[in-house]
Amino acid sequence: MYLNCHTYFSLRYGTISIELLVETAVKLGIKKIALTDINSTSAIFDFVSLCKKRGIEPVVGVEFRVDDKLQFICLAKNQEGLSEINEFRNKYNLSKEPFPNRVPSFLNVCTIYPLECNEFVLNENEFIGVQLHEIHQLYKYDYKKFVVIHPVTFLDKLGYNLHRLLRAVDGNCLLSKLPKSKEAKEHEYFVTPDELINHFKNYPELVENSKKLISKCDFIFKFDTPKNKKFYTTSKADDLELLRKLTKDGLIKRYGVNNKEAQSRIDNELRIIDQLDFCSYFLITWDIIKYARSRGYFHIGRGSGANSIVAYCLEITDVDPILLDLYFERFINPSRTSPPDFDLDFSWDERDEIIDYTFKRYGADYVCLLATHVTFHYSSACRELGKVFGLPKHEIDELVSSYRENPSNSYTRLILRYGKLMEDFPNYLSIHAGGILISEEKLTNYTSLLAMPKGFVIGEFDMYTCEDIGFAKFDVLSQRGLGHIKDTVDLVWKNKRISIDIHAIQDFKDDENIKNQLKKHETMGCFYIESPAMRQLIWKLKCEDYITLVAASSIIRPGVASSGMMGTFIKRHLNPETVEYIHPKMEELLFETYGVMVYQEDVIKVAHSFGGLSLAQADVLRRGMSGKYRSRLEFDKIVEQYFENCKRFGYDDDIAKEVWRQIQSFAGYSFSKAHSASYAVESYQSLYLKTYFPHEFMVGVINNFGGFYETEFYIHEAKRVGAIIELPDINGSNLLTDLKGNIITLGFIHVKGLEKITINQIIGQRNIRPFSSFDDFCKRVYIGLEQMIILIRISAFRMFGYSKKELLWETHFKVNKKNTLQTSELFYVEDVHYQLPSLYHHPAEDIYDEFELLGFTLQKPFLLVFQKPNCEYFASNLSTGIGKVIEILGYLVSLKPTRTKKGERMFFGYWVDEQGEFFDTVHFPNATKMYPFRGKGVYHLKGKVCVEYGHCSIQINWMQKLPFIVDPRME
Known part of the structure; x- marks a missing residue:
């Protein structure tokens, strides 16, 4: 009833x-x-x-x-x-x-x-x-x-x-x-x-x-049967035959002929893939990649799918599982508790087309995006309840920031009480980061569909339910790193007519020039390895090869670093002869990584072979520590089983607890080895382009507006690698940044306040013929006075030989406040140039204009410093001051906030010096409190030069932001 x-x-x-x-x-x-x-x-x-x-x-x-x-x-x-x-x-x-x-x-x-x-x-x-x-x-x-x-x-x-x-x-x-x-x-x-x-x-x-x-109602459902599209062709046998043929073609390309180890691995994988009915899954993934390549799009295959040599031969991934000794069972095995999936990364501006192709290729009735439920967090629940009870915003902000334990206000008590009850309640449906389902039967057998803003539909269940009912999802993701790789490859072809096979990663790994680029940690702009922390790690590891970079991609993760195991790995990597293993079994399992659990596979190996858990239990353990468990009770039982097994095996309690501590610190944050290898592949692709085509590469990075740093510092990096940077120009700039020879001309998109309609008019008219004078521009481009002033202040008319102030005078005569004066093309009207007295111009005016309109200056910001102190140290000679307290000037690039074990706030700083080189600083809690950061600018820094594994940084004990000279126009 x-x-x-x-x-x-x-x-x-x-x-x-x-x-x-x-x-x-x-x-x-x-x-x-x-x-x-x-x-x-x-x-x-x-x-x-x-x-x-x-x-x-x-x-x-x-x-x-x-x-x-x-x-x-x-x-x-x-x-x-x-x-x-x-x-x-x-x-x-x-x-x-x-x-x-x-x-x-x-x-x-x-x-x-x-x-x-x-x-x-x-x-x-x-x-x-x-x-x-x-x-x-x-x-x-x-x-x-x-x-x-x-x-x-x-x-x-x-x-x-x-x-x-x-x-x-x-x-x-x-x-x-x-x-x-x-x-x-x-x-x-x-x-x-x-x-x-x-x-x-x-x-x-x-x-x-x-x-x-x-x-009358009896709902019977089989959870344990696969729900994905059964066949790529027309039958299971044909799917296997096609998969075998495609893999054989790829085998020759990847490994040449007669590679017995590769052939043996392929035979074994195909047997398991066929046994577990995953042929169509591989072929559909291959089909998606094939379409992307036909459109000239690049991709990276990530995740545990990179453990598969079949995926490598199909060019779904560029990770060689033989080179890295990856085992296929991490991706697919009969004991795995969750369906596998391929993570496919495409450029941020191409992903939607790939998704659209998938919907059209496999049918709108059979394809949907996966949903995710956005839940109420405690803070968001309290904020919403604050509105419901009519609290003013400042009281809600105070409440959410403090979560007072004994609130005196009755409404506040109610908010905190019911906020806790609402915590983790689903609030609304959103789109999963990249999950796509391709079903054998109509999706309406399982879910209703909802239309989302981009026109794609989503189902109503999340990834956990998806797995439970028998779907293996396809993850089609996006990132800007691939955008700059694609744009660089296109620019190299356009400018130099050189065709690059960016997926020929096997040709990059042993390139001495790329190794040298990595060794010098010249990685700015390169995917995943450009941050200050990663560049430091590369420096400390003396990293110069692909294998070490794969390990670095995992040990940089937060949990690994905070556990102290990152430092342990560096020390052991540099001095492998000093390694002491906690237990002989750990040496057997982790010899390759010096007894340190670097990858998720290591966690599974240790949990299985050291802790006695089944492979299925070890996989649940890994997923649970990544926050992906469905049942906390199931997870807790596995933890209990681990310690019972250790006691049964006769391990010392302290050893069992220490191994468990390491499992905990790594499992939640480390990558699978294949995932780390996938990241390293993309890093190597970026390194290859930066090494051999540095100017094109930096333009590609700038035009994709993504990465660890702001555009200003990628422009600075372009200068460091020999490019000449030009401000936007009405006859030379497009919407995005361009490269001709070694001259990079900034695109109009970087100019704040410049409207799209203005940019379109400029480019449209210039495509008819270049502008011959300022008057010619005024006659042909109909824009208002404010837009004209922006173009003048950013020096976009500099090729005509007039100063900014002359043009500002003239534009007030020739342009009204809404539109330029339109002159009939039927009659020739001679250009008018007014004779003006000599107008004083201070160089700082240009720097301030650039700061205001671009957000940065192409000149050195140190030129604006009022009463610049004389410092003898730069990034290049820091090593001569090890152990000394030195002074240095730095322009702030980025800050990384963190907290000590006591919960105190501290920072890591990254700076560029007057010579254009980068250096690092450490700001411990006392220094942070006494000498806080005051925003972007040039700072006078004092501190002790410390060295760790060959990397110098400055431990700051005094800091002051230096004032800039006043804009001369404001005096």
Whole structure:
């Protein structure tokens, strides 16, 4: 009889988790129960799975509402019924039309209408629902087709209060102004079956009708069968044959002929891939990559998929699993508890086209993006509740920042109490970072679809449910690092007619020039290895090869660094003969990494071979420490099993605890070895381009507006590698930055306040013919005075030989405040240039103009310093001052805030000196408090030069931001 139960996936309405709903039903002795979340199917499969485990028969459906008004409740008789419900929802979800008052002629769905619809002529599968508060109206109806509807929305009074708060949050209104029409009835909590029957004791027909209705519904679902598209071709045998042929072609390209080890690995992988029905998964991934290449797009294959030599031969990844001794079972094995997936990175501006291709290639009815549920964090819940109770913003900010333990204000106490209850409640559906599902059957068999802003549709369940019901997702992701690689390759072809196969990574790894570039830590602009911390690590490791860079990509992760194991790895890498292993078994397992768990594979190896866990348990452990577990209880049991096994194996307790500490510190943050290798591949591709085509590379980085640093410092880096940088120019600049020879001309996009319509006019007119004079520009480009002034101040007219001030005078004569003076082209009008007295110009004026309009200057910012102190030290001679307190001038590049073990705030600083070279500083808590940072600018720094593994940094004990001279125009 429980035909209308809600979970908190009835967003900002329900208050009960799926687990609590099922557990409460068990306690009340309920044998069959229907989940009907409001306009949502998100919770269905978790609900069904949990019901089966707890011995309850699940029924699934949807409660349809329009603007908080109940239209009807639909219950699926079977899986076909769920598909009908989803098809119906899709029609209105995707068209944005409201749901109608009546449902179509469903074959496998029972529909329950509210009592006010009693005048409907009902078919066999349609009923009228009666709630507790409506019993007194039954005397006036013929209730042959009536059933009992008792909505379940909360468990008690506390839940009812929480429900009302959620409704106020949803309506963005004060709780006191919440309309009753938006609330559930106060009696919508669980009652026992006997109580419910007792309420309707005078109407036994309704109870009997309800039992008959729910008996018609029997939702059976097979969780353990694959749901992905079965075949890429027309059969499993053809898929395997095609996969074998493509792999053989790739084998020759990657390894040459007669490589027996590679062939052996391929044979083994193909056997497992075929056994576990993953042929089509590999072929679909290959097809997506093939399309991308046909469009000239670049990609990186990341994640554990890079453990596969088949993926390497198909060029899904560029990671050689033989070189790195990667084992395929990390990606696919019969014991793995979660489906594998390929992570495919494309350029940020090309990803949408790849997704669009996937939808068109495999059919809109079979493809969707994966959803993710954005949940209420404690702070966001408290903030929303603060609005509901009418607190002013400053009080909400104070409340959220402090979380007072003993608040005196009653509203504040309520906010903190209910904020905690709301924590982790789903708030709204969003798009997963890159997950795509490609289904064998229509997606409506599993979910309804929702349209998102870019036009792609998403399902209503997340990655965990996706895995549970048998889908292996495809992750199509984006990043700007690939954008600058693509743009660089295109620019090299355009300027030098040199074609680059950027995926020929095997040709880069042993290149001595690239090794030297890496050894000198000249990595600015290179994906993942350009940050100050990574450049320091490369320096300390004396890294000059691909293998070491793979390790560096993992040990730079936060958990590894904070555990102290990064320092341990560096020390052991530089002095391998001094390594002492905590246990002989650890030496056997981790000899390659000097006894340090560098990769996720190391965690699995140690948990399995040292801790005695099964491979399946070890994988759950890895996922749990990455925050990806579904069941905390399952995870805790595995931890308990680890320590029991260690005791059984006779390990010393301290050794078992230390190994567990290392597992904890690494598992949550480290990459899989294949993932680290994938990052290192992209780093090497960037290094190759920077080594051999530095100017094109820096233009590619600048034009993709991504990376660790601001555009200013990539422009500075372009200067360091020999390029000449020019300000935007009306006859030489486009929207983006351009390169001709070794001259880089900044694009108009960098000029603040310059409107797109202005840029389009300039480029459009210049494409007809170049501008011959300032007057020629005024006649042909119709823009307002403010836009003209911006162009003059950024020196865009400098080729005509007039000073800025002369042009500013003339533009006020020749341009009105809205448009340039339009002159008919039918008559030649001689250019007019006014004779002006000599106008004083200070060089600092140009620097200030650049700062204002670009956000940086192409000149040295040190030129603006008022009374610049004389310092003898620069980045180049820091090593001569080791152990000494020195003074140096630095222009702030970036800051990395962190906290000590005591929770005190400190910083790592990165600077450029007067010679254009970079150096590092450390600001411990005392120095941070006494000499705080005061924003961007030039600083006078004093501190002790320290050295660690050959890398010099300055431990700051005094710092002062230096004042700039006043803009001469302001005096």
